[in-house]
Amino acid sequence: MSGRLTIVGLGPGNPEQTTPEVTRAIAGASDFYGYAPYLDRLSLRPGQIRHASDNREELDRSAAALNRACEGGDVCVVSGGDPGVFAMAAAICEAVENGPDAWRQVEITVLPGITAMLAVAARIGAPLGHDFCAISLSDNLKPWELIEKRLAAAAEAGFVMAFYNPISRARPWQLGKAFDCLRTVLPVDTVVVFGRAAGRPDERIEITDLAAADPAKADMATCIIVGSPETRSISRPGLPPLVYTPRFAKEASR
């Protein structure tokens, strides 16, 4: 007997940014697996079972969720943001690939959500208005040298960048090193945005530049957007500036 497993993205935190299809999937599920702070955002009914786990336990969590689905559970795996962006969808796929045959028979559905960079970008204008990339700064899962290579490639090619997992207690220096790396390629007045809890009451968005970008202003839940040399900030009387990357780009190389 095999149940179903739905991997949902709650969006960045404001319940008004959770899609109706995700809300409906949550209402219909029996068992919920996820990092505790994401499960805390759900309003479960009696009988709906919460299986909270710690950060960095994605594979154990995936195994537990897949086993429960194989037992016939209607399982919901919960991510913040979008489940496909540095989140649980890849962990579930990895578990399926390397796990018992029974897991390949589970009906798996992924329901997208608003990922952090889109929510942060929306709060300040349109910094992702042209070509951009998303990079996880965590060197738990890839060598730091690869991260530096990607930062340099993206900066040299003129991509706007969004950083996920920028810093944590166990990874205190990586964000500073990333800024140092970018300062060798990009103009020091390149726009940098620190965005935390976009759309939530405790939202904190700060616009600065590469020269002044201070890693201490970020935590695990911060999404950082580094502009391209084309990214602009427009001042407005009595209103916050609008940060945007123009839709057109004039030159093939700077």
Added chain:
Amino acid sequence: MSGRLTIVGLGPGNPEQTTPEVTRAIAGASDFYGYAPYLDRLSLRPGQIRHASDNREELDRSAAALNRACEGGDVCVVSGGDPGVFAMAAAICEAVENGPDAWRQVEITVLPGITAMLAVAARIGAPLGHDFCAISLSDNLKPWELIEKRLAAAAEAGFVMAFYNPISRARPWQLGKAFDCLRTVLPVDTVVVFGRAAGRPDERIEITDLAAADPAKADMATCIIVGSPETRSISRPGLPPLVYTPRFAKEASR
């Protein structure tokens, strides 16, 4: 007198993927500006005014919307997907920067949406599970040489890529040229996904590889995802394959 201007993203087409904050903003607005097919997706009440315009008229549309807001209108500018990703938010910012002072006093709000690459990715697994980039293949707004430079940089650095605006009647050869360019850098068995109308009744998702990728399978509304060399496809008995990019990457260079 100055009204408000809200730039909303409807998501890729399934109304269940439109966020509640966007639905509420639409209910409260007086005037709607956008590309006709996006406005067709709204259910407007009597008294709500529709100002449809053609594709590629983004700046004229922005000017009209900002003028209406300055007259006191509660204006809604409508994008498909996310308004910040190759869509109207950057066009409005550009208009504000280059327009009359009055436009800088309009209260502008951007409400994010599910962008096409997230919706397509969700339908097949987690191809965007590690570092990735989004590239518009339209050379209306940037030189083709810059697009090729970005394709090569992204492929060499191991980013998964999502292509927006891959092809149109006026731009028939660009997608084929992009695949040719990537074939010189990436393995020919790199996963390629053509995703159209994700989550809608007329959805069409095709998984192929770089050797077989046929530009004729794409149209204006197709989002194409090109994997990295790490992207994998897992076969499942009786179910479609799961395509995903692992959370870990082993090497700094291939």
